[in-house]
Amino acid sequence: MLSRNILTLTLTFPLLYAGCTADNVALEEVTETPIGATGGQALSAGGELTLGFQAGTLASNSVVRIQTDRSATKATYVSPIFDLEVTPAVTTFDPPVQVDLQLATGLSNVSLMHLAEAGAKTVEGTAYDSASGVLQAQLTHFSSYVAEVGNTTTSTECPTQQPETSACPLEGQRCEYGQECCCGQCYPSLIYVCRGGSWGAAYTDACLIPACPDAGTSPCPAEAPSGACTTEGDRCEYGQECCCGQCYPSVVSVCQDGTWATMATDACFNPDCPDAG
Numbered sequence: 582m583l584s585r586n587i588l589t590l591t592l593t594f595p596l597l598y599a600g601c602t603a604d605n606v607a608l609e610e611v612t613e614t615p616i617g618a619t620g621g622q623a624l625s626a627g628g629e630l631t632l633g634f635q636a637g638t639l640a641s642n643s644v645v646r647i648q649t650d651r652s653a654t655k656a657t658y659v660s661p662i663f664d665l666e667v668t669p670a671v672t673t674f675d676p677p678v679q680v681d682l683q684l685a686t687g688l689s690n691v692s693l694m695h696l697a698e699a700g701a702k703t704v705e706g707t708a709y710d711s712a713s714g715v716l717q718a719q720l721t722h723f724s725s726y727v728a729e730v731g732n733t734t735t736s737t738e739c740p741t742q743q744p745e746t747s748a749c750p751l752e753g754q755r756c757e758y759g760q761e762c763c764c765g766q767c768y769p770s771l772i773y774v775c776r777g778g779s780w781g782a783a784y785t786d787a788c789l790i791p792a793c794p795d796a797g798t799s800p801c802p803a804e805a806p807s808g809a810c811t812t813e814g815d816r817c818e819y820g821q822e823c824c825c826g827q828c829y830p831s832v833v834s835v836c837q838d839g840t841w842a843t844m845a846t847d848a849c850f851n852p853d854c855p856d857a858g
Contacts, residue, residue, distance in 0.1 A: 610649040617642045625649050630663055632720075633679035644668045653727065659684055659691065660728035667723055677719040677745070680726075686714040688730055693718045696725040705740060708748030708778055717748050739773075743782075749775035753852040755829065763788035768816065774847075786835065789814045801834075805843050810836035824849035 610626035620636040623645040648664040691709040694701045739756035759770025768787035791814040801817035820831030829848035
């Protein structure tokens with residue numbers, strides 16, 4: 582992979598009028614890296630930012646440009662500002678571009694922020710490992726980005742599609758995908774829960790070989806069952822726990838292979854709910 586580092590020295594000479602007494606010197610860090618349709622990596626001039634491109638992310642031979650701006654003085658910024666461009670221009674990256682940004686270790690509440698004209702916005706799916714200091718995220722488009730601590734705009738919305746990375750940003754977050762309906766009720770097909778900074782996923786099999794009862798009857802006992810069951814695929818929910826503005830069952834029992842399988846959902850185990858608004 583050929584990577585070309587460009588170091589541009591810009592000199593602004595004093596104008597010939599009163600009040601201009603010193604030269605201003607600005608140092609610009611830029612890398613331009615050719616990457617083709619088979620994928621590759623682009624690094625910032627300082628080496629702290631790595632952009633990973635999968636095969637097919639770029640349709641043709643392109644040049645990825647990373648400009649590093651270290652002049653920002655906002656106290657909550659913990660990285661330079663990175664201005665990202667690709668030529669020819671790409672509106673949406675699919676698959677997305679993987680971001681690995683080396684920061685200091687031991688930080689808390691770190692997010693990758695998209696610096697848009699309408700204001701800074703958290704990049705969904707940002708994950709920071711305190712031990713290694715590495716922040717990871719995925720980008721579907723290029724713009725200007727910075728790592729920031731203490732920002733309150735962290736998104737609590739679930740990704741619109743099943744997460745493509747193992748890292749997750751909000752401990753205890755629960756996201757449901759797909760739908761399967763049986764016996765007059767519908768259930769999610771797949772549930773993701775954020776635990777210890779990583780997504781854990783499980784298929785519900787809610788409608789696996791259902792045998793629906795006659796109308797007016799219920800397959801669920803009054804309390805969470807154990808032992809043998811008769812109708813494969815029956816699903817029963819018990820209890821309720823609410824957090825972050827949503828409520829979930831505390832216990833779920835599913836009839837599998839003639840036996841009730843009962844588990845606690847831990848849906849609101851140690852939730853990290855955002856401040857209102």
